[in-house]
Amino acid sequence: MGSDSTNYYMERHQELKALRYLQRESELLYHDKNYTELCHKSIHKAQIYTQLKDYSKATKILFNALQIAEKEKLLLQEAIILKHIGICFEQTKNIKQAIYYLRRSEKSAYAQENDTLSAWAQQGLFKIFTEKNNLDSARFYMKRILHIAKNNGTNHQKYIGYSNFAAYYLKTKEYETAKKYLDTTLLYAKASHNLNSLNNTRNNIAYYYLEVEKNYKKAEKLFLEILASKPNDTISLSTSDTYLNLSYVYEKMNDFRKANIYLNKYIDNTEALFNERVSSELRDTETKYKIYKIEDNYKTKEQLLKDKEARNKKLLYIFITLFAFCSILFYFFYQNMRLKQKNKLKDVNNKIQQNIINATIDGQEFERKRIAGILHDSISALLSSASLHLMAYETTHLDESSPELIKTKAIIKEAHDKIRDLSHTLIPPVLEKLGLLSALQDLCEKNSNTLIQFEFTNHIAKESRYNSEFEMKMYFIVAELLNNIIKHSQASKAFISVEQNNKQLFINVEDNGAGFDTKKTEHKEGFGLTQIKARIRSMKGSITINSKPNTGTLIYIKVELPD
Template identity: 45%
Template structure:
């Protein structure tokens, strides 16, 4: 049908050309023949262009181009861009050079010499029509490739283009005549339509040159040859196209009759088989339905038990971690408020005895004070490790920023970024949990990732706190996350789940890891 439309187009019967293409389009769409859809849209666009419907032409050629890009088909891309080049050239658009470059790009990826020849020929014609001498460079290239291909028609066309160059650019009509006569010498006048077309163009160009040189007798002679040959070409094309259409019609008619008879025979042969297969299929289908229903029931029960088991495990881990947090806060409070205070009080009491002691006793007292200070410092440090004072006094943002700074060194740098207001505070329990979740994740990066850069981002969206931790480390296989990361990530997941939050992990081997946490405030 696509070939049939091209016949109608060559006969200037644009209505039948379009009708044929629109008949072909539903077939291509039904069977998802995307390459054929691109060719059909290209054909519709080209016919609309020939009918001066340039807006419609661009619409359909762009559809053809879109499909060609999707398929990444170099040949279809080249064809679609050639159609758009013609439309933009005929409308005098500034986009002509853009499409020329596009065609040159796709042609450069092709090993087809004919494509390269057409490309250089396009460049030369468009530049020479404008009288731009740069067209000569492309003309030389097209002539070289035409000689490699060895087709006389291509060589003759290029010689005609050389003649156009001498007319439009150098105004050298004798030199132009030489090229046109060289083109004619390649062919004998024959019924071959391709040869006749080349000769016809040459005759018209020779007539023009003689006219410009003032030799009107010769101009009229070749002008008459042009019209005589034009009539022969038109008559030959009409006869050939008419015969081809009639032949295709007869073939299509015979094929349809054969298919109809074949369909009746096949229908009779398969009727009894279908009845037999129907009963067998019903029986087998019933067996399969029962089997899959039973297996599906078992699978649902297993999944339900597995979900309950996972839920129980998370609850156990969450309860354990909550207990640890409570104990940590309790121990930190005892160390800071009681043990530390007692040690300070002991120091004051020792100071009170200093005035009544001998010199030797004072030396012993100094040693006792030194040991007491070490004990006091260790108690303070342990208290700070259990619950950072910065977290208690200034809040989550300052504590996390301090955590990033303390963990940064020559091997790895932690960047901190927050979009929260500086004075923003959350419930103390919430801040404690988030702090230790982030602390554990940063420790994982330091121990396992091999990263040199990491970034911690916290932001508030709606009533949720979003935390993102990224690194440029070696990454890991997220499918085996439990095997590769042990109990640490399981604990963190349990903490996040216990806070009605969600945790996503994206990791690519040798490209780093991104962990996103979203929790209700």
């Protein structure tokens, strides 16, 4: 076809020009009704798209050509096209379809008594079944391929036939039989004068020596022969594999210097191949882009009329869609604004409630201190003074023994004891004198009885003291939790443990009682869980309550220690 031929363009990686040429030729052939040559051109076009990995386009072209071949009863072209369709499906891993079209191709070739074409289709089927480990079917086709090759095939066809047998027996690990077929394959590879076939066979035999006989010298010789046969080929994938195989051979022979040399060649070659592959893929992408651009230009005129007709409908659809979108957007915006306002109001209410609770608790604690101070410093002192005056009176009037005087002394003593007990209830003296840890231990001991035992575990030095206000808050929080256990839990044992770590205090309260549903139950007596949670949050802490009915309750408290 001269300088304007398809092969000329393909050799120079000018796929776009090749496709343009084939398109022009196809139009002329279709006009001249030369359908045989038209099918040939279609196959060639499909091969270019396959090379560009555009299997969808390639398959579409082949099916169009198949329709022409079937309509014009071009049986030979039909069988060839079916074979190419099978290859496309096999390359896209659509194995079921690949088998279907390859078998159709084989059947068509057999009907025409075309052994070469039949063996060509059978070779594709053999490859699929071997890869799928369907060895019975693979064995069936490899026998048919070799039978055709023996009868009237070329040396290359015989090479393929024996190569299939060698590959099959290597796969089934029947190595002695495989070696016999490899030797025969080598003879036909040499006779066919096909360097690729010869080197493929050498590579397979070298693999046999390497993995089966462990004869590294023979393997080395064959790999070196492969390299020597193509001195100018330094960056192909097969050469790269040979470098890697030689590196492995020399490693097994303990010649690590040569192993390293060929390993470095393999690495350099792999990098070069990667760069070449990237360049090739970029080139293919560019070519496909240009092809699609040209195809779009062919379709532009036809599309202009359709576009004009559809434009008004599209504008209407766009307007409706835009209106609906804006409506939905406005609805979500409105709902979002409402939700934000609702959440903001909720946050304000929570903050107010938190402040009220904190103020209430702070007021209670202040009143505790104030009342305890009044009781201890004023009333208790007055009662003590009155008791002293009575004692002085008795001393100066020893001869008088009045029952009213004795009764008055008893009343004053009882009042003094009750005021002292009330003062201790408001603020325990152990808390003031010895601190939180001793106060909690004292609290557990006082609340323990025959019905329930409180066990206190302290992991902090007992002499540790904290801010008096902090100690009082934590004491009454724990006291309220113990009070809840006694009132509600029906427990027989409870455990309180205290730890300190990195400026944080950890208190765990656990019981073996009835438990409760944390989502439904709300305690409102005394501090109550709600007030306890509020107080702990105000102290930059957290409280976690784990409880279920009939499983007891476990409460974790973590608070920041005051500076």
